[in-house]
Amino acid sequence: MSAQPSEAPAGGPERVRDAERTRAEILDVATREFADKGYTGARVDEIAAKTSTTKRMLYYYFGSKEQLYVAVLERAYTGIRSVEQQLDVEHLDPVDALRQLAELTFDYHESHPDFIRLVSIENVHRAEHLERSAVLAGLANPALEVLTRILRRGHATGQFRGDVDPLDVHMIISAFCVFRTANRHTFNVIFQRDMLDSDRREHYRTMLSDLLLEHVRAR
């Protein structure tokens, strides 16, 4: 990267000072650090040191450790929204749709360990930060809308029961996926089984779908 100072018109924006970039870098580092050490355990100095900027900038952009943490939380939470949008419910058999939703969620949890850790951490803090955040408005809807549509169509075709609560189904999916990643450490120490072992991945992935389908299936 050859530094193109001042006159950086067309080619590449090699800006020495770049608010957007600095802000984003702080957020990235802070996300890793908070996920790693927890809110109380994370150190502002440590976050700053891992940045290419200074602690002063961190306060300049985010105001306080807490506000930085909230910014991290908000960004992490918006990510999981995308899961449901990957699903083309209308063109799938309800059984396949539910299975795919479960698998997508399963995969998302597996590939975003920082997010899961942040959720655990935030729960230890009784969601006091998330509660005061504005982002969560409209976070519930996408997840539940897709599930509701799947369940309704499944009931229409006679494959599913009609009295299944979408939020209960969502809870089962979350419980399974969250437990597998969030609690794997104590589980592994006690039972000597690594729930994230790649050899067992397919087993768990199938198990979740089966569990769900057995639960919603018409009898």
Add this chain to the structure above:
Amino acid sequence: MSAQPSEAPAGGPERVRDAERTRAEILDVATREFADKGYTGARVDEIAAKTSTTKRMLYYYFGSKEQLYVAVLERAYTGIRSVEQQLDVEHLDPVDALRQLAELTFDYHESHPDFIRLVSIENVHRAEHLERSAVLAGLANPALEVLTRILRRGHATGQFRGDVDPLDVHMIISAFCVFRTANRHTFNVIFQRDMLDSDRREHYRTMLSDLLLEHVRAR
């Protein structure tokens, strides 16, 4: 063991000094404090202040903040052993036995929020403390032995499938119970549903048993 310390005048043991008692009090207070604030968030001074003794005693008996935390963890973990021992598997129909085991676990989680919080906290710390502890030896066995017996008898009577992994069943139970209590804060903020609401208690309790039975049932 419990010797009559000197001449306590009739009434009761008005012992001014009592190692056992002091130790136990510190452990109790520390359990609440660590469960409440997490390992990093808890303050040694605060724990000491909530005791009828001083900080020095805390170091006298436990050596360090970390060793005190480990002692708290160890005591908390031994409690859940009792759940399986309440169950008289041999005199129950396998279906009822599994249902009862699920319900006992469900109830234990609900009535021991501190324990669940400690488990969450310990997972945020990647079980590094539990790993170095000796207590966990033999912690896995009671839970799995009971489950194995239930599943085996259920298979013998033709009610259950024969290829069910006891640890998988245990995992489903834990995932459900742990998620319901450990993640209720973020869940409630996002979905406006309190999973611990007493109105929904029976619903969830039944749902877990149903889920399990559908899963192990012979087809």
Add this chain to the structure above:
DNA sequence: GAGTGAACGAACTAGCTAGTTAATAGTTGT
């Protein structure tokens, strides 16, 4: 080409926090 505000950096500080020191009071064994 000088002024202006946004972006940045180094060094500082007040208060906190785990752990200690040193001395004292109660308890036990003989």
Add this chain to the structure above:
DNA sequence: ACAACTATTAACTAGCTAGTTCGTTCACTC
């Protein structure tokens, strides 16, 4: 009764930690 040990207290400290001060540099405008 007296030594030896156990339990206990208050005050102290070195290092850490979130947040700040104050001054500097860059980019853009007119």
